Amino acid sequence: MRVVIAEDSVLLREGLARLMEIGGIEVIDTVGDAEMLLRSVERDCPDLVVVDVRMPPDQSDEGVRAALVLRRRYPDLAVLMLSQYVEERYAVELLTGQMRGIGYLLKDRVADVEEFLDSLRRVADGGTALDPEVISQLLVRREGDELDRLTPREREVLSHMAEGRSNAGIAGVLFLSEGAVSKHINSIFSKLGLPPTDSGNRRVLAILKFLQGNTKDRS
Amino acid sequence: MDIAMPQALPWRRAPRVIVRGLWDGRTWLALVHLVTGSVIGTLGGIVIGVLFATAAAGFVTLIVPAIALAATLLFSAALTVVQRARHTAYLGMVWPKDQSPPVTFTPRSLIGVVGSAKTWRQFSYHVIAGVYGFIAGMIALTAWTIAPAMIASPIFGLDSGLEVRHFGMFLGGVILLLAAPWITRGLSELDALFARQLLVGTTRAQQLEQRVTNLTESRHSTVDAADAERRRIERNLHDGAQQRLTSLAMNLGIARATLTDLPEDGKRALADAHEEAKQVLTDLRDLVRGLHPAVLEDRGLDAALSAVAARSPIPVRLKVDMERRVARDVEAVAYFVISEALTNTARHSGAEHAAVEVTLEGDVLRLKVVDDGRGGADAENGTGLRGLSDRVKSIDGTFKLTSPLGGPTTIEAELPCAS
Numbered sequence: 319m320r321v322v323i324a325e326d327s328v329l330l331r332e333g334l335a336r337l338m339e340i341g342g343i344e345v346i347d348t349v350g351d352a353e354m355l356l357r358s359v360e361r362d363c364p365d366l367v368v369v370d371v372r373m374p375p376d377q378s379d380e381g382v383r384a385a386l387v388l389r390r391r392y393p394d395l396a397v398l399m400l401s402q403y404v405e406e407r408y409a410v411e412l413l414t415g416q417m418r419g420i421g422y423l424l425k426d427r428v429a430d431v432e433e434f435l436d437s438l439r440r441v442a443d444g445g446t447a448l449d450p451e452v453i454s455q456l457l458v459r460r461e462g463d464e465l466d467r468l469t470p471r472e473r474e475v476l477s478h479m480a481e482g483r484s485n486a487g488i489a490g491v492l493f494l495s496e497g498a499v500s501k502h503i504n505s506i507f508s509k510l511g512l513p514p515t516d517s518g519n520r521r522v523l524a525i526l527k528f529l530q531g532n533t534k535d536r537s
Numbered sequence: 538m539d540i541a542m543p544q545a546l547p548w549r550r551a552p553r554v555i556v557r558g559l560w561d562g563r564t565w566l567a568l569v570h571l572v573t574g575s576v577i578g579t580l581g582g583i584v585i586g587v588l589f590a591t592a593a594a595g596f597v598t599l600i601v602p603a604i605a606l607a608a609t610l611l612f613s614a615a616l617t618v619v620q621r622a623r624h625t626a627y628l629g630m631v632w633p634k635d636q637s638p639p640v641t642f643t644p645r646s647l648i649g650v651v652g653s654a655k656t657w658r659q660f661s662y663h664v665i666a667g668v669y670g671f672i673a674g675m676i677a678l679t680a681w682t683i684a685p686a687m688i689a690s691p692i693f694g695l696d697s698g699l700e701v702r703h704f705g706m707f708l709g710g711v712i713l714l715l716a717a718p719w720i721t722r723g724l725s726e727l728d729a730l731f732a733r734q735l736l737v738g739t740t741r742a743q744q745l746e747q748r749v750t751n752l753t754e755s756r757h758s759t760v761d762a763a764d765a766e767r768r769r770i771e772r773n774l775h776d777g778a779q780q781r782l783t784s785l786a787m788n789l790g791i792a793r794a795t796l797t798d799l800p801e802d803g804k805r806a807l808a809d810a811h812e813e814a815k816q817v818l819t820d821l822r823d824l825v826r827g828l829h830p831a832v833l834e835d836r837g838l839d840a841a842l843s844a845v846a847a848r849s850p851i852p853v854r855l856k857v858d859m860e861r862r863v864a865r866d867v868e869a870v871a872y873f874v875i876s877e878a879l880t881n882t883a884r885h886s887g888a889e890h891a892a893v894e895v896t897l898e899g900d901v902l903r904l905k906v907v908d909d910g911r912g913g914a915d916a917e918n919g920t921g922l923r924g925l926s927d928r929v930k931s932i933d934g935t936f937k938l939t940s941p942l943g944g945p946t947t948i949e950a951e952l953p954c955a956s
Binding site: 327329330333334336337340372377378379402403404405406407408424425426428429430431432451454455456457458459460461 | 772775776779780781783784786787788789790791793794795811814815818819822825826830831832834835836840841843844846847852853854855856
């Protein structure tokens with residue numbers, strides 16, 4: 319796996335590179351702003367880019383905008399966004415259109431090395447890694463009470479599914495057996511009236527669509 | 538407090554007060570004021586009248602009325618200076634600072650002068666002073682000259698024999714002499730009254746209006762400065778402490794993942810340090826997020842509120858209905874109010890649920906934060922709530938807190954946001 323890191327803080331840029339080395343991931347370039355990122359991707363054709371949301375010159379959402387450009391130009395390129403804060407609005411923008419190989423995580427998550435590398439690999443493989451914060455932000459905007467029909471445990475499982483975890487991943491986090499997890503998942507899908515889907519992106523897509531479903535259309 | 542009222546003056550002191558008017562300095566200053574006023578006022582009134590009549594009558598040509606009008610206004614302005622000086626010199630009148638913009642020789646400024654109420658107020662004083670100044674001066678002078686003559690009339694009667702009418706004249710003369718100071722002062726007071734109303738650069742209402750404008754501006758700049766400061770702090774923490782802490786937590790994480798053969802104590806210390814660093818990072822993020830999030834600027838209030846609601850330790854339902862974005866300061870206040878209200882709810886209300894509603898109706902942004910807690914919140918005691926109310930008022934909004942004992946607590950705010 320070949321990775322380009324775009325992060326304006328030198329400290330974090332180097333830290334991330336070191337972290338990936340430990341995970342056996344090849345970092346082919348590190349850049350400090352969005353423009354250099356676009357150039358680097360064009361030149362080096364990486365498999366994955368790790369992008370900071372706030373970068374020079376304006377320190378606002380340069381990273382998100384660069385990521386949207388990249389995803390349009392290189393549909394196979396996996397993108398992992400990192401940020402000091404996550405915003406559901408940015409997540410929705412990133413997920414709109416295409417959901418292959420996308421991640422959006424708080425920078426805090428790099429502190430948990432194994433889990434972070436796990437998310438990284440999942441995204442590189444075309445999967446999804448959404449920060450739990452994004453999921454809870456989507457949840458506060460829910461109207462209606464379909465979600466109230468879920469048991470607390472089922473809600474937990476739902477959140478982890480939305481983050482993009484596999485059944486095994488969920489089982490690991492919640493200390494359940496995989497069998498118990500798939501029982502919860504079946505129950506969730508029937509309670510929410512969603513068509514049963516196998517694990518992977520289609521499942522995440524269905525759940526995210528559901529989470530956004532009742533919120534107003536904002537384009 | 539009765540002392541301050543004129544009618545409390547004891548009547549038996551009245552004769553002394555009346556007589557004292559004769560040698561009171563103010564009387565003689567008032568007389569000088571009236572005499573100078575009659576000269577200046579009459580001459581000035583004649584000149585200004587002629588100039589204005591020329592301006593008004595010479596309309597067949599364009600250049601004559603224009604010049605005459607300019608001369609009228611220039612003369613009126615000069616006469617205003619003289620008349621003001623007279624009021625200051627003899628009556629001690631203090632003129633408030635003229636806050637109208639200085640006149641320059643640009644078309645816009647000159648048209649402004651012609652169109653301004655101030656110009657024509659002053660003009661009208663000079664017209665009135667032309668008539669009133671003359672009459673008042675004459676009355677005062679007449680009183681002061683006739684009274685001694687009347688008092689002296691018995692002397693003229695000595696030759697032809699004293700008659701009752703001489704004593705009548707004498708008595709009339711004394712009364713007139715005693716009245717003269719008060720007639721003089723009354724007439725000059727009336728002149729002062731005209732001057733106060735007409736010669737001022739800005740009326741009291743205009744001064745107050747100006748003051749309100751100034752205060753509003755200074756309040757806005759204070760609020761803007763506070764917002765800018767919050768943004769600066771947010772930026773500083775984001776670029777500094779947050780990055781360093783993230784790096785620290787990451788390195789501790791790397792250490793924890795790689796140093797697997799540490800002794801048990803070392804392992805535990807490392808694990809604690811790692812968890813601690815992550816917790817500080819979360820705390821700092823929550824704090825900084827409340828200051829002024831970048832997303833508020835980039836995507837607006839609606840987008841920024843998701844994280845505010847999600848961050849709350851008690852479940853929050855969020856409903857935002859805004860068709861458009863509103864002014865930045867309004868967004869900032871709304872964000873601050875909702876964010877603080879939810880913090881307050883989580884800390885003090887004991888609530889299990891909270892709901893936030895934001896609705897933009899026309900030019901009013903309505904905020905509503907409701908919780909099912911124990912109530913009893915008081916805007917006067919809780920500094921947090923007081924701060925919210927102040928913040929809302931800083932942009933001329935209204936703030937209402939309803940919190941009966943036993944709950945529920947409702948905070949409602951209406952923020953004007955004309956587009």
